[in-house]
């Protein structure tokens with residue numbers, strides 16, 4: 659028998675392949691400052707800790723040091739540009755919508771816990787016609803703390819009407835594995851997202867390589883509780 663539970667998803671690199679639009683926005687601000695744009699493949703690993711961290715990681719990779727105010731201005735400009743272009747090329751990873759349908763049909767509630775700003779996350783999921791699937795969509799500014807601070811995951815679970823003891827986190831990077839472990843929530847890693855450290859080395863409880871594997875993985879974890 660399957661126990662129904664809340665499944666909490668990371669957004670960038672887990673539900674959606676958002677790197678093309680994030681990197682376009684990054685390159686918009688870099689080029690405007692006279693800096694060299696970054697190709698998509700190496701820039702993917704800058705994603706995962708929010709917009710500011712993405713810009714800082716890109717500047718560091720170019721060997722630039724900038725004042726916090728300068729980075730703040732670039733971050734503001736990044737967000738304005740990204741807000742207008744966030745669904746130009748971003749799509750759910752293959753099999754995601756079928757997997758979410760399957761989980762919902764088994765009685766699972768779904769939520770999003772991301773280090774993207776909440777309004778950008780909601781706008782993106784609206785544009786992809788996916789918002790209605792989630793009982794809560796929480797971002798870096800929703801509770802004033804970001805992943806891997808366990809408060810953001812605990813509060814997301816509460817907002818979605820779930821319980822820590824019956825929730826599972828799904829994510830692609832160190833912030834997701836970290837937040838889940840700190841909050842005491844089992845975690846499934848996906849190996850198709852964005853992370854500078856191989857996801858298997860971060861030791862998620864389970865690892866999947868395609869969203870089609872998710873419903874059976876969740877069912878198996880719940881059957882062993």
Ligand SMILES: O=C(O)COP(=O)(O)O
Pocket residue numbers: 668669670671704705706707708709712771772773774
């Ligand atoms: O946009 C980011 O850098 C982080 O987003 P994520 O937490 O959904 O991976």
Ligand SMILES: [Mg+2]
Pocket residue numbers: 668669670671672706829830831851852
């Ligand atoms: Mg991610």
